[in-house]
Amino acid sequence: MNRKSKVSRRERSEFLWGWMFLLPTMAGLIILNIIPIFQTIYQSFFKTGAFGKGNVFIGFDNYGQLFSDGAVWQALWNTCKYAVVEVPFSIAIALVLAVFLNGKIRGRSIWRTIYFLPMVAAPAAVAMVWRWLYNSEFGLLNHLLRGIGLSGVNWISNPNIAFISVAIVGIWSVIGYNMVLFFAGLQEIPRDYYEAAQIDGANGINQFFTITLPLISPTMFFVTVTRVIGAMQVFDSIYMMMGRSNPALVKTQSLVYLFYKYSFIEGNKGYGSSIVMLLLMVILLITMIQMICQKKWVNYS
């Protein structure tokens, strides 16, 4: 009892205000994220009727169907392939650009704006434009290829190429965002290190690998974790770019695409939910591995 009286009025008011400021975010998180998570888990055990009515409890039947559904595993594999292409390239390119645009280059802010622009454009609009660029018959890319005497490429209808084409759009869209995060990381590195390195005779490439890269690793870690999660959730570009009669769709559709198809086109929300649960588990696993592996390469100075 004695201890409690020691909490001053000031401390109490700070406590209250602290929670007040947290409230809007907490409310959003709970209503838009936490509650839907539990609803999704709940739904995945039901054969759902239309309009939120007529749900029948079926235990683990959805999961049983999930494990024997070839399309789901193919979609998981597609998603991983996409992530393997998108994540490393979007990070590497963004980092190199960030280093260059962090230096003294003429028109620096214009370049930064240009690279960040795709982030501002609506993803659906971006996908539509790329869809036309990629069109095998009337698209600009094949027009140029034919112009120099090469044969056209079926960018989005060849099963072996389509996921790369989609990933290129993903990389292009996200470079600007990654770049901005790297800018923040680069600001943190004290200039003295570079000066000292210069005096010791290290060139730009040496500096990049011995100073920039180790010291930016915390930012890199954050970008990697969020990018992997983002890439595993790819949906809009596939949905917008690939038509339903596209022969490459089966080899390109992601888990979220499959979830959308089952839940919202075919109205089977229960099965859709179980697919999302699988995705959740996969992402959870990958993220945990990343968390454990970070000790090996992330440098918190």
Place this chain on the structure above:
Amino acid sequence: MKRKWWLTAAMAAVMAAAVVGCAGKAGNETAPASAGETKQTAESSGESGNTAAQGTLTVAIWDKNQEPGLTEIMKDFTNETGIKTQIQVTPWEQYWTMLEAGATGGSLPDVFWMHSNEIARYSEYEMLLDLTDRIKESKKLEMDKFPKDIVQIYNWEGTKQYAVPKDIDTIALWYNKTMFDEAGVPYPDKDWTWDDYAEAAKKLTKADGSQYGFALRPTNDQAGWNNIVYDMGGYVISDDKKSSGFDQPGTIKALTFITDLMKEGYAPPYEVMAENTEEALFEAGKVAMITAGSWMLPELCNNDYVKANCDIADLPKDAASGKRISIYNGLGWAASANTGMPEEAWKLIEYMGSKEAQQKQSDLGIVISAYEGTTDNWIKAYQGFNLQAYLDMMSDLVIRPYSKSTVAWNNMSHEKLIDAWTGAKSVEDVCKDIAQEMNAMLAQE
């Protein structure tokens, strides 16, 4: 060490939470997002004699091409009854998401279009206003003037009528006159068989890949391969809606006929067709023939290239059976079960189904009206095109295949047919596979 591991797990969980959170959110937010896209049009506020304080009926449709014409008809309705209406256009892709969200949240539009793909679950869960008794008592509405099949679509298990037919659509053949002239092929006429079609496709195909005979996608069922299947004695679903017809010899024969033409190279490579609609290829002068539904008229007839070079003919018939079938479908006007203005909503539906409004719908060239004998003026809608072909096709109609789970088996069959189209699997294997899976789906209905 142990504590740290848990910290790691917790952090991973929080990050991963974003996934499911987003997934759930996507579902909940689709509705408002698409509602945002919904274009609201000016109220049709005629000078009504009845100025009593009444609300405005919200009317949801998905085809913006029909909006001006329907607004005009509803203006007449407002003048007659004093009930105001407001049309909201939501594109087809978002329309059903919007309607589903509305039904789930109890905020459906007052009056809206229904389609054979979706009517089953709306009836099953009683989301629609039961019109049975009102139709019986109505003096304006004569249900026997509408095609039986269309009335039947919107009838729930023979007891409840949930919608009144609005229009019907038929399929016809579009051909490029310039290409036919160049190749020296006579224009399609009423004696044309599918063999003539194949012969023409061959002659119209150029070896350098700049021009092909025809284009047809596996997703183009009603306006495409369905017609040939029924002509050749096959079917998609049995009359009792209990079994699939994909394993029928006629169905396999028809699909083999189409895929053989593709193997011969009379259609563009599958990848090109997958990325471009038949209409786009036709409008670009890439293919000489396509089959298209009457709902495509505003698109095709307003295209300058099509206007200058193309015309419409009846679909070919099958030489063996002599059948020239057009698959047809028709929309219905339905109302929400929990609308605040059931009487007003009913009056609008009754009016839209009356001979007067149906006649006007055809006269304005909006669509082919469902009401018997109101379609004569429709052919004047687009000058310079032989629209009569679409009306000719009404002599042998088969309703678009549907059951309670149409969307599910339809999508499944489209996906599997891709392998037949590309030649990756034999037509027979694909058809048997589809039949098996479709039968399983039908058994669950």
